[in-house]
Amino acid sequence: MALCPRVRRGYALGSVATGTFGTVPGLLLLPYLTDTLGVAAVVAGLIVFVPKAWDVVLNPIAGRISDRSTSPIGRRRPFLLRAGLVLAVTFALIFAGPSGPPSLAAVWVLLAFLLCATAYAFFQVPFNAMPAEITSDAGERTRMMTWRVAVIAVAILLSGATAPLIVSSYGHAAMGVYVGVLLLLGTVGAYLATAGVVEEPVATAEGPLREQLRVVLAEPDFRRLMLAFVVQSLGVGALLAGVAYVARYLLSDPAASSVLFVAFVGPALLVSPLWERWAARRGKREGYLAATVVLVVGTLALWTVTGDVAWPAYVAAGIAGVGYAGTQVFPLAMLPDVAAASTRASGVNRVGVFTGLWTAGETLGLALGPGLYALVLAVGGYAASTGGTAQPPSALTAIAVGFTLVPAVLIAVSLLPLRRYSLDERVPHV
Template sequence: MSRRFLNSPAAYALGMFAMMVPSQAFSSFYSYYYVEKLGLGVGLATAARMVYLIWDAVNNPMAGYLSDRTDTRFGRRRPWIFASIPLFMLTFILVFSAPSGLGDTGLFVWFLTALILFESVATLLWVNYGALFPELFRGDRLRARASAVQQAYQIVAILIGTALTPIIYDAIGFGPMAVVYSFVFAGFMLWFALSVREDEGARREKPLPLVAAFRETLKNKPFWIFNLANSFAQTVNGLLASMIPFYAKYALGIPESQVAILMAAVFVSIIPLVAVWYWVVRKLGGLRSWRLALAVYGLSAIPLWFGQSLGGGIAAGIVVGFGMAGFLVTPAVLSGRIIDLDAEATGRRREGVYTAVAGFITRSSGLISALAFWIVGMIFGYVSGDDPGPHPETTFRVLISVVPLILLAISCGISLFMRDLDADAGAGRRPPVRKGAGVSSQTN
């Protein structure tokens, strides 16, 4: 392996590609698989997400804390990543391998169990992967470039996980599809893990005690504003991906075989548009480009309401792809800066805790998405594929256009409370020492 490739943006992006292929297939098609294909009620699917979220509130932050405290010759993050690879493969296959004849209760139990196991292992992977970003890439320009490369790989993975998945499961079924994606994940994840090296100095820093670590994180006002805003935008990412198969069937009236074309329109368009948003970040900086991306993303969902055919859906999909590209590229710069300022304030780099708590906040977007599905379904009478109700077309037009517009308006509103972190740093503000905390911390 060349030294130039080691710790490069391309090497790091391999991990994103590896995780996003199965993760995108999961987020885009688990609802379709359980609700539309297997007949699980939307209410039961929502209840399963709520139970999982309670568990996620515990395991996500703890994963980050344990990662920060890990000290091995292989680093803090990589041992967790290596250990999680086979578990991720097994649990992903479990999600899409529900036995037939379970009944409503049995299917609910299977879905809940598979969901908890899969997303628990996914937590370990995402926390440790995400924690490497601010450590490997320092400075706004390098982070913007690394983020652009990472998101280009992510879009290719999203394209595979969305546009190719219907073709694969139509040909061989959901279970074999999960097996194929699991081996794709394992190959690229191992390539990534063998291509990065952690900072030796970072793992030798004495970590904060548990209570102090979370106290410092929870008192960080910019961190909370940033991640609350992102949680609503992240909901839109998941909602759009998971609603496209329903939107295609009920609103556009196209066959399942053409769903891949519609998804490709959205996600192929994002690949060149990532470069546009990289240029925007360089011109406007992290904060202003992030706010602009949220606003553009919200407006880009409007054309989806007016789609009437495959052609109209493709045109609307390209527009929403531009908005999604902005949200994929811009947050990484701000997130890394928040962690840098925390390291200056506490004297310790705590990427694991920050990534984990941020992960819980943004992963809670899955509950928002599930609740939106359930509420809109109740309003318009959609229960499941077996009982779509009298207005399924309106149900999915609202879910794919109106709900994203509302959520991103909320996200934009929250983002206005975010201050310019670089301006604060440039003004020479020094964080005071909190009595009894044992570390200094930035005043919010």
Template sequence: MSDAPDALPSAAALAGPGEPAAVSGRRGPAAPLPRSVRIGYGLGSLGTGTFGTVPGLILLYYLTNVLAVPAVVAGAAVFLPKAWDVLINPLVGAAADRSRVQGGSRRPFLLAGAVTLPPLFALVFAAPPLRGTAAAVYVGVLFLLAATAYAVFQVPYVTMPAEMTEDAAERGRVLGWRVAFLGVAILLSGALAPAIAHADAGRDAGGTAGYRLMGVLVALLLAAGMLGAWHFTRRAPQVARSEAEPSLRAQLAAARDNEPFRYLVGMWTLQALAIGVMLAGVQYFATYTVGSASAVTALFVCMIGPLVLVMPVWNRLARARGTKYAQWCASLLFTAGAAALFLTPWTGPALGYGAVAAVGIAYAGLQLLPLTMLADTLAADAVRTGHRRAATFTGLWTAAETLAFALGAGVFALVLAATGFRSSDASRPVGQPDTALAGITVGMSLLPALLAVASLWLLHRYREEPPEAATTD
């Protein structure tokens, strides 16, 4: 990836959680960060992207189809640990803000998360000789510990660019590497993890050996990215300090008077929930609708493959017609692609792959455009109030996003339970009733489409801030 400024999306488009808005864009250029710091910081997204993808993609299926956990119990085991992030994130942020340990207030947290998350992730998929509810308790507890370790790394990690430099262009270069590694992590882990997990399905009577191997290999990927970020940011300066409100309640209170932010975060929460439902359902859709468990790799590549390729197209459309217009286009394309998946049982897999590819093209826009609108909204808030509250608002944004993705697996699990899905041990697969097969198709298609339609009303109510609000000192 080129490191030149014109090879990157705008700093506003790349603004991430904890990132101050581009209100400081008129400041003089700062000394450039070392290339090793930029790339090293980006390496952390190998960890955040991988942990954000793999559990949502295969953990629910692992519980219901390998460990014979009832769908409702499995949904709780996946949802509750991730929902815990909503509570623990503000606490970690406050602890990092108060920290004055040697080596900076952020990097020791990065190291703590980097040495604890990988082994905990491997243990989640260690497949103990337990089945049913006992297996769910084991997985749920380990996943809760893993989610806590992830929060210890992720919350300080997303704050660091704002503290390494106050120059918007330099921050854009740093975040460009983060976006690049994030795309690699999502595509690599999402495509390979299911393939490795199912590789020994024909030879392993218990169906667990592949999951054990996958857990270890993904843990190594997590360790490489997270330890790399900790190591290579040791030369990063700390030229500014951004502090968030210390609790979720305080963040909600701060956001109460910002109407554009409320509509924007509501829109993204519904769309993130729709994406979370689809991620949780894609393995079931591959197994029972397409007819092959291994088809999940091809489906995931169709969904995530366009992420890096078409993101510049969405960026150009946003510059030419406005970010809100581009968001409308991405949202409508996502809705149409999700709804078209409903026809797959009658038309065959080809339509399913094409519809998932359309969803993937839309998903690239949905990853970029809401963050662009968020950056503009927070820049205008800084001008309007005179306070730099980006860390507060992005903490709330991250909490809503985390909760929505976690809830996606829980919602799909409820669909499975309501339609009579039969959980099973991998060595003794069972047939599914027609109602369950229909529920899988509806849960993967019409349900996400309806959630996306609901988000359009909030997008309509969102008021774009005038350009001068985001650029005036």
């Protein structure tokens, strides 16, 4: 079923929330803990990881709960609004706590981030489930994801480029409120734009959550696709966590983090439609493979980061950004294909469980990424300080390795399960 432009583009507004929430904590939370609150790098890595680990458990539950929803305004829509409101408020609280002592500040951040992550689970899982239910057209889903990735790019550019500037000018508390407003706009926009959408009439699968998880995980294409995406998320999470450190210690310019971000995300605005055309001609799987290779090449090229000449790093980030755009368009379009194929085969709806597991995997990858980066910093002897202490040469090497080689290896490994993916519905180009 074709969707009207209002729904296709309006649904994508939810990516203002997903793009912002997926970006800002990974970009700013770890350095906020280590360099502003004075929390040790290993402890800070755990604080970033624990709420995400909680989401790994919660996401499938959120999916099952939304599967069973019988709301007259849509199975998933009420979750978008309610969870979105809580998400906006709790995000602002993360950066509005006490500044010391470090132990008290760390506890505040941990509790606020746990609440925020819980709200995000109940927004993102229903949001991801909607494409498989509101259209049966594989091409329509890819067009929806093209719009979604474009909006994600705008959200990442806006939040990733401006949030560090707001921190520099007005402090972390003001940045938290600013990002909270962005989250609110995205969630409310998606809720309003999807009003009146007719869902595919399919019965909800009965039985306990454990049984539903077993059935979903038995789908081989889902396992392959999710494994590839999770490993890529781990690599991207490590890369994002390193941006602030690279800008400060390798480029000697904290403002360079914004430039790196624009160079990495900006290409998505231009190349996402080109990746859609690739799907029309050669299929989604082949496009995903090609985009992953480009992302690996660009990430390896980031090894050129140096304080003497910055432009090669920006060029490398742009190359990586071309691949990153494709690694967002294709998996987000392939997930509803897999979920819808399962629904057609079984006659029952497990879309929420599919998306819950998918979101859990993505969350785990993005959570482990900063934790992995923090571990690399610790091995390199990085010294946490509230005053921006000069780092030893081993720490500078660790900053570069965690930002380039570690993500590149992980993203390259993701090609192995992806090559065995077999469900590849080509998209008729319009």
